[in-house]
Amino acid sequence: MKELSRNIRDLCNHPWKRELVFQDRIKWNKLWTSLDAIEDTQLAIDSYLNLEDFSSNNGGYLFIYGVMQALNIQQDAANNLLSALYDKTINFKTEYPDLYQIREHRNNSIGHPTKRGNDKSFHFIGRASIKKSGFTLASYYPKTGETSKFEDINIIQCIETQDDLIKNILTETMGKLESDFQKHKNKFKGKKLADFIHNDFHYEFSKLYENVGRDYPLAGMNFDIICEGYNKVKEGIKDRYFTIEALQGVQYTTQKLDYIFNRLKRDLIDNKISDEFELSIFIDALESNFKELQEMIDEIDKEFE
Structure with a gap:
């Protein structure tokens, strides 16, 4: 259980899924609270299993109330996990009748024992029957005339x-997450972000430097080539991760590059300033940060191979 939950966490924390779910804050919070609840209730259930045997006089009611509630919460958490990820709701009665029966045991014994179904039935736990392995539940149906019954509830079997x-449920959820991610990656098969950067733009950068000390007539064209490749890279990243913000390192680098591109467009291409040192420094910064972005692009391309 713990490993399955951790694997789901890891994949949901992947920028691809994280950004998609994060767009809906209700689903985002439902996702993580559901995973927390699945793990937390498992701790409670494991603690119950590690208890020594008990009776009604030494914590029995508290232990039974606790474990039956933990089982119910865990089912709700699994249901809400699917709701957050896939807008799916589990019909326990038809899809998982054994889990539904456990829910009914909980509702009858410790959930709503003094009034079920608009006074349809009433229930109580036989005090003398309480032990770690389970208890006897008495049920009465004065409204419907059904025969009263006494049912032995095996808690250990319920847990198993x-x-x-x-x-x-978690295995199927993990399998669907992996399948969805693979389908997403397949959309970019053979399409590398690095393909938008022709020969690392060595020639184009050299022409920008040439425009510092003199007026190079094709500097604007080479600047536009770099800009076009850069913008295609950014769009490609958004296609893969939905937002630039999904990758913090990429976000920070592109923020710097956006600023540098704007400054060079203004001060080198449109209305060139006379300060050659400042222009050279900005071109250096453009080339340096562009190389840093290329390294990030290579990692993205590897992931989407």
């Missing part, structure tokens, strides 16, 4: 059943 089925 739920463990298997919640693991199945």
Whole structure:
């Protein structure tokens, strides 16, 4: 359970999924609270399993109330996890009848024992029956005339059943996340961001430097070539991760590059200033930060190979 939950966390924290879910803050918070609740309730359930045997006189009611509630919360958390990721709601009664039965045991015994279904039934735990392995639940149906019944609830079996089925839900969830990510990556198969950068723009950068000390007539054209490649790279990153902000390092580098491009457009291309040192420094900064972005692009291309 813990490993499955951790794997789902890791993939949901991947920039591709994180940015997609983060656009809806309700789903974002539902996702992480659901994962927390799945793990936290498992801690509670494991603590129950590690208890010594008990009776009603030494914590039995508290332990039973706690573990039955933990089982119910864990099911709700799994349900809400799917709701956050896929807008899916589990119908426990039809899809997971064994989990539904556990929910009914919880509702009857510690959830709503004094009034179920608009006075349809009433329930109580037999005090003398309480032990770690379970308890006897008495049920009465005065409104419907159904026969009263006494049912032995095996808590250990409930825990084992739920463990298997919640693991199945998490495994299917992880499988769908991996499948969705692979489909997303396949859209960019054979399409590298590095292809937008022709020969690392060595020639184009050299012509920018030439425009510092003299008026090089094609400086604007070479500047535009670099800008066009840069903008295509940014759009390619957005296509892969939905926003530039998904990758903090890329975001910081592109913010600097945006500023440098604007300054050079103004001071080197449109209305060239006379300060050759300042122009050279800005071209140096453009080339340096562009190389830094290229290294990031190479990592992105590897991930989407």
